[in-house]
Amino acid sequence: MGAKKSVLVTDLDNTTWDWFEAWFRSFSAMLEKLSNDSGVPRSQLEAEIRPIHQLRGTTEYSNLLNEIPSLRAAVLPREPAEVFDEALHALHSERRRATRLYPRVLETLNRLKSEGVTVIAYTESVAYWTEWRIKHTGLDGVIDILYSAPDHDLPRGVGVESLRQRDPSSYGLRQTEHRHVGKGEWKPNPEILRAILRDCGKAAEDAVYIGDSLIKDVSMAQSVGVLDAHAEYGQVQHRDEYNLLRRVSHWTDADVERERALPSGVIVPTVSCTSFERVLDLF
Ligand SMILES: [Mg+2]
Numbered sequence: 001m002g003a004k005k006s007v008l009v010t011d012l013d014n015t016t017w018d019w020f021e022a023w024f025r026s027f028s029a030m031l032e033k034l035s036n037d038s039g040v041p042r043s044q045l046e047a048e049i050r051p052i053h054q055l056r057g058t059t060e061y062s063n064l065l066n067e068i069p070s071l072r073a074a075v076l077p078r079e080p081a082e083v084f085d086e087a088l089h090a091l092h093s094e095r096r097r098a099t100r101l102y103p104r105v106l107e108t109l110n111r112l113k114s115e116g117v118t119v120i121a122y123t124e125s126v127a128y129w130t131e132w133r134i135k136h137t138g139l140d141g142v143i144d145i146l147y148s149a150p151d152h153d154l155p156r157g158v159g160v161e162s163l164r165q166r167d168p169s170s171y172g173l174r175q176t177e178h179r180h181v182g183k184g185e186w187k188p189n190p191e192i193l194r195a196i197l198r199d200c201g202k203a204a205e206d207a208v209y210i211g212d213s214l215i216k217d218v219s220m221a222q223s224v225g226v227l228d229a230h231a232e233y234g235q236v237q238h239r240d241e242y243n244l245l246r247r248v249s250h251w252t253d254a255d256v257e258r259e260r261a262l263p264s265g266v267i268v269p270t271v272s273c274t275s276f277e278r279v280l281d282l283f
Contacts, residue, residue: 004283005117005206005207005208005227005282005283006116006117006118006202006206006207007117007118007119007120007197007200007202007206007207007208008109008112008117008118008119008120008207008208008209008210008279008283009120009121009122009193009196009197009207009208009209009210009221009226010119010120010121010122010143010209010210010211011121011122011123011209011210011211011212011213011216011217011231012121012122012123012125012130012133012134013123013124013125013212014212014213014231014234014235014236015102015210015211015212015217015231015234015276016101016102016105016121016137016139016276017099017100017101017102017105017133017137018098018099018100018102018234019099019125019133020236020239020241020242020245021098021236022094022095022098022099022100023059023060023095023245024241024244024245025094025095025097025098026090026091026092026094026095026098027059027091027244027248028244029090029091029094030087030088030090030091030094031045031046031087032090033084033086033087033090034065034071034084034087037084037086037087038070038071038074038075038084039074040070040071040074044070045068045070045071046244046247046248048068048069048070049064049068049248050247050248050249050250052064052067052068053248053249053250054250054251054252056250057126057149057184057250058125058126058250059245059248059249059250060125060126060129062128063081065080065081065084065087065088066079066080066081068080071084096136099133099136099137100137101137101138101139102233102234102275102276103275103276103277104275104276104277105276106137106138106139106142107277108276108277108279108280109139109142109143110142111280112279112280112283113142113144115283117283118144118145118200118202119142119143119144120143120144120145120146120147120196120200121134121139121143121145121146121147121148121176122146122147122148122181122192122193122196123146123147123148123149124148124149124186124187124216125148125149126148126149126150126151127148127149127150127151127178127180128151130146130148131146131172131173131178134146134173134176135173139176140173140174140175140176141174141175141176142176143176144176144177145176145177145178145179145200146173146176146177146178146179147179147180147181147192147196148178148180148181149180149181149183149185150180150183179199181195181196186216187213187216187217187220188215188216188217188219188220188223189220190220190223190224192220193209193220193221193224193226194224197224197226204224204225204226205225207226207227208226208227208229208279208282208283209221209226209227209228209229210228210229210230210231210273210276210279211228211229211230211231212230212231212232212233212234212235214230214262214267214269215258215259215262215267217230217231218230218267218269219267222267222270227270227271227282228269228270228271229269229270229271229272229273229278229279229282230269230271230272230273231273231276232269232272232273232274233273233274233275233276237259237260246260
């Protein structure tokens, strides 16, 4: 494996925590409540949600309810987020309950740090929810530097502050440094990973990269010449519940199809991890 490794670059969603489980539970709870309270069928809500997610480039869009046409029409002149606040409460409380680290993630990162390894996180999720998850799971300060997408666009006249319901001091990271990758930059673009390593003064051979997606994470690390570790425990694409994400996702149909149709054996990870802790063997 060559040089001694001095930096871990880790994906976050479904690598350090089960993003999908938290998303699925919270989003389904919200949809169910919305459909019951508004009388709009779930299938119609899902169909109206997809283009909004695509426009905003995320499946975690804070102003979603106010932009769903059938909900708007149902409650005019009031705002859907105000009328259907119980659906939003269901979303938030399920998300809080279901967002948890995978086993031994915290211990593994602390062990690496005690051995002088720099811990970098790189996620495609938007800044706001990523910061929330890092704080919620206790990784603020355990991750040295976070690279994420910038926050999603908001409609004119809606400030991010108006969507935040807690004290301003409860937002933002205290110890982890948060840097942004360019808007519209997506994995597996190798240029982003190269730029991250340059930015931190590291070379490809200094680094280990761990992530759950063969298409996005493993192939990106491989094309940069970084030792890739596949978080196979985080794969959820085979689960029936994953179809809900496909139906409302901001991804294009082509992206969804490319992932679904990937034949096994096309992207072969260098190291397969049955738990996050296995990266310790690579340092
Ligand atoms: Mg991931």
